[in-house]
Amino acid sequence: MSASLPPGTAPVKAEFLISAKHIDVPDDDAAEGKTGHAPDTADKREDDRDSGKKRKDKSKRGANKGRRFAKMHDELEVCWKTANGQTCEFGDKCKFTHDVSAYLAAKPHDLRIPETSDISNESPFYTPTPFTVTDPQNPSLDPHTKCPLFEATGSCKSGLKCRFLGAHVQKTEDGSLSLITDEDKCARTAISETEQNYLHPEARTKLHKKRYEYPITDRYLKDLESQKVVIAEPEQDEPDWVAKADAASSAGGPSGTVAEVVPNADALVAQRTGAGDQMDMSVDVPLRAEEKKRLHWEGKTYLAPLTTVGNLPFRRICVDYGVDITCGEMGLATSFLSGSKEEWSLVRRHPSERMFGVQLAGNKPNTMVRAAELIQNEAGGNIDFVDINCGCPIDLVYKTGSGSALLDSPGKLGRIIVGMNKALGDIPVTVKLRTGVKDGRNNAHKLMPRVSEWGAGMMTLHGRTRQQRYTKLADWDYVKECVQSVRVYEAEKNLPRAPIFGGGDCYSAEDYWHNVESTGVDGVMIGRGALIKPWIFTEIKERREWDISSRERLEHIRKLVDYGLNHFGSDTPGINTTRRYLCEALSFQYRYIPIGLLERLPGRLNERAPAFKGRDDLETLLASPDSRDWVKISEMFLGPAPEAWSFMPKHKSNAYESQG
The missing domain is CATH 3.20.20.70 (Aldolase class I)
Structure with missing residues (x-):
């Protein structure tokens, strides 16, 4: 019984225990030693702000310095404009090929993302159908595949580079390939599926050349220098409102609700002072209520x-x-x-x-x-x-x-x-x-x-x-x-x-x-x-x-793959970027202990997991702390990982020598 488990260990039912020995606790502090979402960018961004220090010296310090995620590319790379049926303005000076036939001949064959119903709850879970060449002129195409981008939006931004190309290409009379666009779906999904907040190229150019103008900031900083803006700092001693709050907390009822401290707090709708006004740069001018959106987040x-x-x-x-x-x-x-x-x-x-x-x-x-x-x-x-x-x-x-x-x-x-x-x-x-x-x-x-x-x-x-x-x-x-x-x-x-x-x-x-x-x-x-x-x-x-089932969790993973491909792209780099972030997500999600396995509810975030097995093989796989198993899960949906690709989790205790 779980009573025999060490203190602080999650109370897993005896029938699911493999051993009372707990799995090593992942070190969240060490894992957060790196700020960036892309390799080395965080260190570079921070070093750029650190005067007097050489980047090459600093890059050797801190957590997760060994994490490298090389961007994977096709063996022969085709020009993006050519891949999307456009004319490249660089012509022969372009560093990528414009020979579509040569590119398609060298391109890896199309992938298929299985439906979760095709994956079993028992090992070996999924055996992909062997790829069969149906068009000798275009041996990489699979007419039975489905492209997540095309299914969602009616077009695919990866064009001929897509690893699901057979889903949105057709042969023309001269034997060449033409990309398919579903205009009706494109129109229907233009608002619901188009990502927002892209930086305009003109603005990026101004930023690079340091020509971007900041009139509001310049006026504010000028007033700060001339001491027209006065910021009242918190008092060092206990202010009156702290003493009143402490007294209310001590003498309040069992719930200690805010209403006991400030009965009319919910009714306070006066104008906020100290926020400033864009036209008058003095901070003692109150911000008009209609100028600032109010956040009504109660219950959200x-x-x-x-x-x-x-x-x-x-x-x-x-x-x-x-x-x-x-x-x-x-x-x-x-x-x-x-x-x-x-x-x-x-x-x-x-x-x-x-x-x-x-x-x-x-x-x-x-x-x-x-x-x-x-x-x-x-x-x-x-x-x-x-x-x-x-x-x-x-x-x-x-x-x-x-x-x-x-x-x-x-x-x-x-x-x-x-x-x-x-x-x-x-x-x-x-x-x-x-x-x-x-x-x-x-x-x-x-x-x-x-x-x-x-x-x-x-x-x-x-x-x-x-x-x-x-x-x-x-x-x-x-x-x-x-x-x-x-x-x-x-x-x-x-x-x-x-x-x-x-x-x-x-x-x-x-x-x-x-x-x-x-x-x-x-x-x-x-x-x-x-x-x-x-x-x-x-x-x-x-x-x-x-008590979410392993099958429901698998459907969640499949959806995360679709969303990743829509965001990062369905070409070879996009496939493996999606794979990387799927493994990053699994490096946290494996820590979930299904509540159907616990003797008491709810589960606790800081309880250590003992070695346990799930209610089926799939649930056991999803609980594996071995990063190789996370890669195996990614391969169910994204095909085999390239030989040159490896994954090292932030929580390095989960990494194995075979992962490089």
Whole structure:
């Protein structure tokens, strides 16, 4: 029985136990040692901002420096324009071939993505049908394949480079191949399937040449220098509103609700002061209510901005499971300002994302406000909020004065919030914080009331300090104290009510609703819980624990593959980029212990898994900590991984020598 398991081990039923010895706990702190979503880009982006240090020296330090994901290409590469039936303006000077026949002769044969009904629950799970040449002139074509892009939109952006080419090509009278376009489907899906927030080439050119203009930022910075803008910093001693919140927390009823602290808090709709006005750069001019969108997020679910795994395909999966609010991966303000393609890919939005935001990290008003103005100009129509990262704990970010370092620089943070509010027009600014920098020195209860006054439209508080990372449980009692401090201050200053979300260790519907009801937060931002079980949003909406089957999880993986190919492309590079991010997702999802195997519910995020088997072979495979098995799962849908391709997870304890 599970009573014999070591303390802190998940209580798996005896019939499913292989051994009482637990599987090594993945080191989430070490895994988060790298900020970027692409190999080496994070280190380069951070090093670009680090004066006096040579990149070659710094590149050898930190976690996950050995992760390399070489981009895979066809043996013979055809010009993109030629592949899409267009004329290349470079002609013979183009470095890619224009010989379509030669390209198709050398091109790997088409792939088929099986339906989940074709995959068994028992080993060996799936045996692909051997490829048969049906057209000797075009031996790589498979007329029975289906292209995910063509099925979704009626056309395929990869053209002749598509690895499912047989699905959308036909022979012409002269024997050549012609791409097929379903015009009706293209028209029907133009809005529902077209990704948003691409940086215009003209704007990118201006950024590269440093000719982009920032009139709002320039005026704001000029007023800062002339001291026309005054940012009132939090008091060092305990302010009155903190003492009142503490008293209310001690003397309040069993629920300790915000209504006990501020009975009329929900009715506060006065104009917020300190947010500024785009026409008058003095911060003591209140922002008119109609100029700034209000965030009514009470009762909504929020997927945290997540590095690496929190890309657009993964967010689409979470939308399918019911999440209301999504946010792109953390982006560096300086990289946005340089026109970095990698950084601008972070703001890409799918139309299915109902409420979407961008998260910025930076350490200076001049870069953060400029980045906000740039985002407003180039993507403002498709962004609902911009979040300031004041919580990232990793050294690469913290040592530059960004992320959680801003918790100890309230004056600088105030100047950033006020300036970004001016630059973003009606787009709200939100702030994500931790409880403090060091253990025993929590300061969020002093900082958050002023963050609200400076103009934040919403705040999220992760219940740990920067020093704690993930090593201790989140302090939800302190989250409650901070909520009460903000509500008292809002009442005293006649400020409108800003939503507050908490965060930390939320892994079930029970966790979610307990934290909402006991602390007064408006919701809980879900991070690791969503990485391990993206269906947590369905559980929260339906207030139940979902004993999801291996078959349902497989369907989820198949859908993630489709979304990945739609986003990254269906050519050889797109196939293997999709494979990489699928393996990244599985490197978290294997940690899920099916609740049908547990003696007590709900499961806990920080409980260690013993060695166990599933209710069928497929469930056992999905629980494997071996990264080779994640690659095997990817091969069910994307065909064999190329010999030169390998996957090293962020959690290196899951890597094996055979993975290189």
